[in-house]
Amino acid sequence: MKQDIDITIIDRDGVTHKIEAPTDMAMNLMEVVRSFELAPEGTIGVCGGMAMCASCQCYVNSEHNLPEMQDDEEAMLSEAFYVKDNSRLGCQIHISPELEGLEVELAPES
Amino acid sequence: MITTDIIIIGAGPTGLFAVFEAGLLKLKCHLIDALPQPGGQCSEIYPKKPIYDIPAYPEILAGDLTDKLLEQCKQFEPGFTLGERAETIDKQDDGSFIVTTNKGTQHKAPVVAIASGLGSFEPRKPLIENITQFEDKGVEYIIKEPELYRDKDVVIAGGGDSALDWSIFLADVAKSVTLVHRRNEFRGHLDSVEKVQELKNSEKISLITPAEITGIIGDEKVEALEITKKDEAPFTLGTDHFIPLFGLSPKLGPIANWGLEIEKNAIKVNNALDYQTNIPGIFAIGDGNIYPGKLKLILCGFHEATLMCQAAYQIINPGRRYVLKYTTVAGVDGFDGTRKEAPKAVVKTIN
Numbered sequence: 001m002k003q004d005i006d007i008t009i010i011d012r013d014g015v016t017h018k019i020e021a022p023t024d025m026a027m028n029l030m031e032v033v034r035s036f037e038l039a040p041e042g043t044i045g046v047c048g049g050m051a052m053c054a055s056c057q058c059y060v061n062s063e064h065n066l067p068e069m070q071d072d073e074e075a076m077l078s079e080a081f082y083v084k085d086n087s088r089l090g091c092q093i094h095i096s097p098e099l100e101g102l103e104v105e106l107a108p109e110s
Numbered sequence: 111m112i113t114t115d116i117i118i119i120g121a122g123p124t125g126l127f128a129v130f131e132a133g134l135l136k137l138k139c140h141l142i143d144a145l146p147q148p149g150g151q152c153s154e155i156y157p158k159k160p161i162y163d164i165p166a167y168p169e170i171l172a173g174d175l176t177d178k179l180l181e182q183c184k185q186f187e188p189g190f191t192l193g194e195r196a197e198t199i200d201k202q203d204d205g206s207f208i209v210t211t212n213k214g215t216q217h218k219a220p221v222v223a224i225a226s227g228l229g230s231f232e233p234r235k236p237l238i239e240n241i242t243q244f245e246d247k248g249v250e251y252i253i254k255e256p257e258l259y260r261d262k263d264v265v266i267a268g269g270g271d272s273a274l275d276w277s278i279f280l281a282d283v284a285k286s287v288t289l290v291h292r293r294n295e296f297r298g299h300l301d302s303v304e305k306v307q308e309l310k311n312s313e314k315i316s317l318i319t320p321a322e323i324t325g326i327i328g329d330e331k332v333e334a335l336e337i338t339k340k341d342e343a344p345f346t347l348g349t350d351h352f353i354p355l356f357g358l359s360p361k362l363g364p365i366a367n368w369g370l371e372i373e374k375n376a377i378k379v380n381n382a383l384d385y386q387t388n389i390p391g392i393f394a395i396g397d398g399n400i401y402p403g404k405l406k407l408i409l410c411g412f413h414e415a416t417l418m419c420q421a422a423y424q425i426i427n428p429g430r431r432y433v434l435k436y437t438t439v440a441g442v443d444g445f446d447g448t449r450k451e452a453p454k455a456v457v458k459t460i461n
Contacts, residue, residue: 042228042375046360047155053359075297079269079356081237110234110359 005097010061010105011038021095029090029104030056043109049091054080056090057107064102066093081110112189114140116422117209117219119196119365122150124396124411125225126179126188131419133186134437137426138445140189140217142196142209144230149176154231154358165409175408185444191215195230197364199392207391221391221422224370224377225411226398228360236267236354240326248332249352259284259351265335267323268355269293274302276355281314288316288347290323290337326352368392376400384421385414391425393418 004020009032011017021032030045033056047053051072057080060066066088069077073092077083087107093099116132118125121143129139147153149172157173164170170178194211199222201207209217233251235241241249250258253276264284266277269291275298277289289306296303309315318337324344325336332352338344362375370387371378377394379385381401385393395418396411404410423432441451 040375042360042362046228047151050156050159052155053357055359072297075269075293075295078291078293078295079297081234081356110237 005095005100005102007032007095007099007101008103009033009036009038010103012106012108021099023095023097025095027095029058029093029095031091032095033090033106039106039109044106045091047091051076051089051092054089055109057082057087058090058104059084059107060086060088060102060104062101062103064099066099080107082107111208112140112191112215112217114138114189114217114219115426116140116221116223116419117142117207117217118188118223118225119143119209120150120225120227120396120398121145121148121190121192122225122227122396122411123152123175123179123408124227124415125150125223126176126183127412128223128225128395128415128419129183129186129188130179131416132422133183133445134435134442135419135423135432137419137422138188139186140191140219142191142194142211142215142217144193144195144232146193148180148190148192149173150227151360152176161408163407163409185442185446185448185450187445191217195363199368201389201391205391220426221393223415223418223422224365224387224392224394224398225396225415226362226365226394227396228375228398229362229365230360231358232361232363233354234356234359236323236356238323238326241354244326244328244332244352247330248328248350249326249354251354253353256280256283261285262350263348264288264351264353265290265323265347265349266353266355267291268357269296269298270355270357271298271302272357273355274298274306276353277315278302278305278309281309286316287314288318288349290318290321292320292322294319323352323354370394373400376404383417385418386421393421 003024007021009017044055046055054076073089115137116139118139118141121141132139152172153176160169194213196209197212198210206220207222260283263286265288267290280287310317321339323335324338327334334346334348336344377399379394379399385395387394395414397406443449
C-alpha cells in the first residue's frame, strides 16, 4: 500500500486543491490543511486540535467511513455556526489509508 | 496613567515569564489582557488539559502552569489591566509609548512587548441577520453587570459551562431564565448540569432544546426572539435580554492597525537578534510573532521573552554595562523586598 493518499480539499474561497496527504505522520485533516497552507494561519486549528474551537470545521462531500464522532466533537459542533449534516471537525479525522479519495470543503471562518 | 518599564500585551505564559526575566534585570512590567484572568489560552481554552513539552515537567496541566508562572513572577509585582483590550499605541516625543485600552485605561513605558498569542479573545456571535443592531440594546455576549438582569426576562443560548453557570446564577436574579441549546446534551461540569436540571424541575429555569434562536424582534431594543425547535415551526418568545454564550475566538484585532509588519496573522520580528518588530521599542514574543522557522510552542516563547528583556534593558539603560547573572549564584531580589538565594555551604572543621 502506498504511503500517501490522494484527497481533495476545497478551501474557503471555493478553490479545489488535490493533494497527497501522508498516512504515516499521525496527521489529522486540520494539520494537513495547515501543512499545505490552504487556510490562513490563525484561522484554523486555533485550539491546536483538541475539538475545543471548531475553527477546522469542514463538510465531508465523499461517502467515506469516517472515525465515529466522539462526545467532545459532537458537543463542539452543537455550539458551532454554519453546521450542516455532513459537518466534522478536521482535527478529529485521522489520515489513514482508508481515506483515499476523500473530498472535504472547509466551512467558513467564524 | 499607569507607568512602567515594559508594557506586556497578553498575560499568557510568554507574557508572564517575561515578567520574571525582566525582574531579574530590575525592570518592572505591567500586563494588559482582554480576558478577565491571566493565563491566556492555557486558562481560557484548556486549563484541565496536560502539556508534555515544558522542560522539566513530564506532565503539567495548563491551568497549573499558569499558577506556577504567576508564583514565579510574583516577587516582581507585575501590574495587571485585565478584561480590557489594548486598542491604540502612540509614540511620544521622548521615545516612550502610550498604550490605551478599549476602556480608556492608559499605560506608558519605553518598551512594549506584544505577547498576544493568536490575538485577543472575542465572543463568537451567532449568525442572526439583525443581531448587531441590538448589541447593548438587549443583546449582550458577555455578562459584565449581573444586576442589569434583575427582575428581567432573560434568554441564554449555548451549551457549555458559561451558558450553564450564568443560567444558574441569573435564576436568582432575573424574573425568568430560559436556556436554549441546539442539543439535549450539555457540555459542562457535572455539578452545573445537575444544578440546571434541579432548577428546571423546580421551574426556576425553562429549557428549550433542541432549538436555536433564529430571529430577534424589537424596535429600539430586544422585545422578543424567534425560536425554532428542531423540525418544528418557529415560535416567538417575549424577552428583555438575549445572551448568546458560544465561546470566544482569538482575533488579531486593533494591533493589525499599529503599523507593524504582519505576515500570516502574526507580527514579523527580527529573530537573529531580539524579537524586535519594524518599530523600534516594540517587540513581539510567543505565538503572536513570526520569523523563519518559527514554532508556536510555549517553550519557544520563554526563550524569546528572555532575549527581549535583554534588549529592553539596553533601551531603558543605554550604554550601561551589563553581565548575565545566574539565579543560583546571584539569587533573586524581589521588588517586594523578598530575597531568594542558595543556602550557604556549611564550613566546619574536622578534628
